[in-house]
Amino acid sequence: MNRKLIIPxxxxxxxxxYLQALQRLQKRAVQTTSSKELGDILGISAAxxxxxxxxxxxxGKQGTGYSVPFLIDRLEDILKLKHDWDIALVGVGDLGxxxxxxxxxxxxxxxVSMAFDNDPEKIGTSINGLIVENIQNMPARIQEAQVKIxxxxxxxxxxxxxxxxxxxxxxxxxxxxxxxxxxxxKHVQVEYIDPIISLQHMTYYLE
Amino acid sequence: MNRKLIIPxxxxxxxxxYLQALQRLQKRAVQTTSSKELGDILGISAAxxxxxxxxxxxxGKQGTGYSVPFLIDRLEDILKLKHDWDIALVGVGDLGxxxxxxxxxxxxxxxVSMAFDNDPEKIGTSINGLIVENIQNMPARIQEAQVKIxxxxxxxxxxxxxxxxxxxxxxxxxxxxxxxxxxxxKHVQVEYIDPIISLQHMTYYLE
Numbered sequence: 361m362n363r364k365l366i367i368p369x370x371x372x373x374x375x376x377x378y379l380q381a382l383q384r385l386q387k388r389a390v391q392t393t394s395s396k397e398l399g400d401i402l403g404i405s406a407a408x409x410x411x412x413x414x415x416x417x418x419x420g421k422q423g424t425g426y427s428v429p430f431l432i433d434r435l436e437d438i439l440k441l442k443h444d445w446d447i448a449l450v451g452v453g454d455l456g457x458x459x460x461x462x463x464x465x466x467x468x469x470x471x472v473s474m475a476f477d478n479d480p481e482k483i484g485t486s487i488n489g490l491i492v493e494n495i496q497n498m499p500a501r502i503q504e505a506q507v508k509i510x511x512x513x514x515x516x517x518x519x520x521x522x523x524x525x526x527x528x529x530x531x532x533x534x535x536x537x538x539x540x541x542x543x544x545x546k547h548v549q550v551e552y553i554d555p556i557i558s559l560q561h562m563t564y565y566l567e
Numbered sequence: 568m569n570r571k572l573i574i575p576x577x578x579x580x581x582x583x584x585y586l587q588a589l590q591r592l593q594k595r596a597v598q599t600t601s602s603k604e605l606g607d608i609l610g611i612s613a614a615x616x617x618x619x620x621x622x623x624x625x626x627g628k629q630g631t632g633y634s635v636p637f638l639i640d641r642l643e644d645i646l647k648l649k650h651d652w653d654i655a656l657v658g659v660g661d662l663g664x665x666x667x668x669x670x671x672x673x674x675x676x677x678x679v680s681m682a683f684d685n686d687p688e689k690i691g692t693s694i695n696g697l698i699v700e701n702i703q704n705m706p707a708r709i710q711e712a713q714v715k716i717x718x719x720x721x722x723x724x725x726x727x728x729x730x731x732x733x734x735x736x737x738x739x740x741x742x743x744x745x746x747x748x749x750x751x752x753k754h755v756q757v758e759y760i761d762p763i764i765s766l767q768h769m770t771y772y773l774e
Contacts, residue, residue, distance in 0.1 A: 458661035
């Protein structure tokens with residue numbers, strides 16, 4: 361039996377938040393924490409956190425709480441963050457540019473190691489030491505380096521085609537910034553970042 | 568009885584996606600759709616979509632489907648998108664800069680109408696016609712213009728303090744790009760955009 365099949369995706373989606381909270385505690389040299397403390401940081405109930413973590417094993421003892429370094433170690437293991445993942449970024453517009461220059465990936469498990477665009481003015485330029493490559497070379501470069509994760513920051517009109525090319529080259533996880541839903545084979549993970557969707561969610565509650 | 572209290576937030580969170588799919592259909596001049604077609608576009612089951620929409624009233628007839636313009640109208644009304652919302656952006660780094668230059672807000676209900684920073688080199692400069700203002704003037708400017716929504720693109724170390732200042736000035740919805748959870752009064756809506764959290768969610772499923 362594949363154990364993974366029985367962990368609901370919504371639980372998996374909360375694990376990175378737990379890890380983030382734990383890493384912040386570790387920065388402050390906190391050694392032990394509780395589901396209550398984590399819950400206060402994250403705005404999630406302590407019961408929910410205990411229930412989520414219990415799906416992956418016994419991580420803490422009643423009354424003594426969780427060891428911060430131990431729980432970080434376990435979550436990094438579960439989320440496969442024990443080594444850095446290379447990321448191919450496609451589309452070096454304003455947003456792609458900002459992402460390449462962002463310093464926050466390297467200490468959280470990721471490295472933007474390739475960037476592609478179709479604009480001759482951008483190809484060959486360097487951003488934070490990363491050379492923008494011709495998108496025509498993308499499939500071969502990704503296949504060769506066995507990159508599994510891509511960030512898609514191309515205009516919406518190109519996103520579906522580029523995503524299909526990425527998948528053909530072996531990519532199995534795409535973080536899509538283009539404001540549309542991609543239609544891809546089931547084995548491909550897709551996550552969406554669309555500020556408008558988040559804003560429209562909030563306006564529902566505004567007066 | 569406040570009807571809103573009984574609609575689960577997870578349902579509300581899917582409405583912007585339905586609206587996005589409908590707007591794409593409208594662009595292609597599609598007049599009528601079905602929960603099956605919407606579900607195929609969004610990767611959500613038709614039954615889920617029917618159940619979600621039924622919480623807000625009768626929007627379609629069995630067998631004839633949904634009128635695209637009518638459903639767009641209803642969703643814009645429910646999500647309070649009948650008028651554009653002004654947004655105050657705080658932190659004009661690479662990401663803030665990219666957001667100000669992004670063209671996709673205006674036709675989806677939002678307008679970045681103020682931008683603030685504390686860097687003297689940035690204050691007074693113009694990005695796409697928007698003048699970057701001194702963050703010291705932020706509370707007065709927001710209060711005066713009665714801006715309710717802010718985008719937070721400051722470094723993590725400043726995010727909590729700036730968020731508290733925004734709330735004091737009357738902001739009740741914050742889209743937070745800083746990689747930490749904000750601790751704010753309950754009446755304030757907060758949504759988070761953190762690419763690392765999304766990436767770590769996907770690596771769980773990678774081999």
